[in-house]
Amino acid sequence: MSNHVGSKIVLIVLSVWLCSLGWPLGGLAVAAEPVEEPLPLTVDESDSGEEHLRLGIDFFLTDELDVAIDEFREAVHQKSDYADAYHNLGVALAKTGDLTRAIAAWTEAERLDPAAGSLRYSVSALVAYNYGVSLVRDRRIEQAMKEWQAALHIQPNFVEALYALGLGFLAVNNPAVATAHLQAALSLAPDWVQAYVALGQAHYETHEYDLARAAWLKALALNPDEVRAYANLGLLAVQEGNNLEAIDYARQAIALQPDLASAHFHLGVALLAQGEAQASVDAFEHALALDTRFTPARLLLGVAWSRMGDWAQAAHGWREALQQDPFGLDTFWLHVNVGMALTSMGHFQDATKEFQWVVEQRPEWAQGWSLLGLSLMSERRWNEAVVALDTAANLQPHWAHLHFSLGKAHAEQGELALAVQAFREAVRIAPNFVDALFHLGLVLRAQNQLSEAVDPLRQAAEGGSRDAQGLLASMYVNGNGVDRNVPLAMLWWSRTSRASIPDTMTRTAQNQLAQLRRRLHREQFTPTEQQDVLTGFSLIRQDLANQAPVQLGASAWPENAAVWNRGASSKVFLQWMVERALALDAMAHQTLREWFDDGVAGQLAPQDSFLQQYWLQVAKEGDPVGCEIIEATTPKENFPALRQACQSLGK
Known part of the structure; x- marks a missing residue:
């Protein structure tokens, strides 16, 4: 695509920044084709125009255009029929944007030497093309595209005009048409690296990611040092979840061009997705040091700080971004994030103001109303919270958490019937929504609908709600809304514990279970009560067996210390054994005695401190073996409660 100094074809080429995918294309810039050494002059010309021409070329190559133009003009002054000097003068003028004088210089060069080279493009096509490039400088993209289309109408094989139109259609968000023009350009110039980079951009924007990848890989095959291809492949890898690949691509781009802000940004995105928040902070800060107005980097920098729990730093960064660009593309999300940061810091009034702005901007966005409702709830502004949450629920009726929050707001206002209705809707949408089940049971109890409350509370307890487990235990032990059932109460206490x-x-x-064991040791139960308590501990043992951290085999009990090597950690397995012993499992109790006395090779030292705490606990409850062990290993006078418990057994 280069043009020789002295040839009849002079083009101005476009450059475009394509590294930041997903964001508007950067400014289109004007640049001239590289110039080469002039054709040799005769000896008698060397003392006049040739030296000035060579100096002009040197200054042109160092981008000292004003000096280069002066030298080319002096060459023409010294030798008025010097066609090569006129050609190079036109190139330099074109690069400064002075197309009127550039075209005049090229026309004079063609007049002086019409046979020096064959025209690849017609002059009228060149004029239209070059004028289009000049319009880009003034950001008049659509007018520029009309000029390039005119150039193609005159000269259909004008490859530079095809490429320029491809970039133009990308700039006006028409990637499908851009693809057609870029493919046409590549059919005429199949080794054009920049055209492949732009084609990848076009495919990316039409979500043809495999084709985008192929285009960028082709660009790298033609030029392994093509920075933009590495940067773009990195972002594509992030979107596909290939974070390690993305990190590698971004670092290759940075190695080739350390000041490429978008590559540092893509590296930060990949690191953040990989869970390396601190490393992503460094990458985003590097990107911002290179481009202080890189709002997406500032937005994600705040996300990284929030991932590390530093909401104050996150909010500070997002507010800085809003101050720099209050009407930018990311303004809406910056306000959302600032509101969430303020909520996390407990600044609910300020958070409410942010979310009020959010719903004013996008009244159809359910999540905005939800955030506003939750913030208002934190301020205990229940009526307003209900309005906001109800609006959100109407916009997104199948969002279970919305109905759950609405139910809580109604309950806080004493509107129990409406609260029940909202909680039931949340459970209908998400049958395993544990918090909604628990709150439904609570409100039903508050309405004295005790029998109806049991089922949702049981489901919540089985789903892992410790609040529900504790409440069910209390209901069963007291017979509150259910038949009194001490064994079931004990089972729920066990799970809660x-x-x-x-x-x-x-x-x-x-403590509830410890009190039951203490009364058993002291024989303080009636036969019926004792049977209930023993049944309860049996239920607990079975529950523990069902949740064993190791495979126990048909006997449902570890026969020897080899069970330690079946996959569970020593700590988890030992804790489970203690739970079994506290559930009055005689074999577990005896096994712990052996482990305390002798240890377990490679796993547990004799008189392990954790087991010592177990024996101290059961001794305080009045267990004879515990009293015996603690009395033998520790001065009894140090433990008054222990002495009293053991003396009650005659120790």
Whole structure:
């Protein structure tokens, strides 16, 4: 595509930035074709025009256009019929945007030397093409495209005009037509790297991702150092979930062009998707250092900070983006994110203001109304919250969480019938919605519909709601709304007590079971009560067996220490064994005694501290073996509660 100095064809070529896929194309710039050495001059000319021509070329190549133009003009002044000087003067003038004088210079060159080379394009086509390029500088894309179409009408094989039109149609968001023009250009110039990069962009924007990838890979095959192809392939890989591939592509682009902001941005996107939030922060900050107005980078930088729990930093970044570009493409989402950050920081009044702006901008967006409703609930503005959530539910009636939030708002206002209706709708949409089931049961209890409350509470408890488990245990032990059933109460206490993070509810359940074991040791139950308690512990043992962390085999019990090697961690398995022993499993109790005395090779040291805590606990409850072990290993006077419990057994 290059043109020799002194030839009859002079083109101005377009360049376009294609690295930031999904965002508007960058500004189209004007550049001249590279110039080459002039044709040799005769000896008698060397002291006049030739030296100025060579100097002009040197200055042109270093982009010192004003000096280059002066040298070319001096060459023409020294030798008025110097056609090559006129050609190069035209190229330099064209690069500065002075097409009127450029065309005049080329016309003079053609007049002086009409036979020096054959015209590949007609002068009228060249004029239309070059004028179109000049219009791009003023961002008059549609007028420029008309000029390029005129050039093609005159010269259908004008490959540069085909390429320029392809870029033009991309710029006006018509990628399908852009594809046709770029493919036509490549049919005439099959090794044109930039055309393949642009073709990939066109395919990408029509969601033909395989074709986009093929075009960019072709560009790399022709030029392994084509930065834009690496950057674009990186973003495509992110969208397809190939994060490691995306990271590799982005880093290759950065290695070739460290100041390419979009490559750092794509690297950040891939790292964030990979879960490497801190590394993505570094990438986004690098992109912003190169381009402070790169709003998408600032938007995702805030997301990365929020992933690390730093909502204040996230909100600060998003507000900076809004200050820089208050009416940009990402303004809406920046307000949404600022509102969510303020909510997370507990600044509910300010969050409400953000979400009010959001719903004013997009009143048809259900999630905006939902966010506004939740923020209003946090401010305890129940009436307004109901209005917002009801609007959201009307816009998106099959969103279970909306009906759940609406039910909570109604309940807070004392509108229990409406709350029940909303919770039932949430459960209808999502039958396993544990929180909705629990709240439905609560509100039904509040309406004194105790029998109806049991089923949703049981479903919530079976779904893992510890609140529901604790409430069911209380209902069964007291016969509140259900027949009194101590074994079932004990089962729900057991499940509540197994939380990984102890809290008040966990400790309450553990204390209830400990009290039952203590009364058993002291023989404080009637025969009927004792049978209920023993049945309850039997239910707990069966429940634990069903949730064993290792495969136990037909005997449903680990026969020897080899079970430690069946996949469960030592901590998990030991905790499960302790739970079995606390459920009055005699074999587990005996096994723990052996492990405490002798240890387990490669797994557990003798007199392990965790097991010592178990024996201390059961000793306080009055267990004879626990009393024996603790009395033998620890001075009894250090534990008054232990001494009292053991003395009650005659120890």
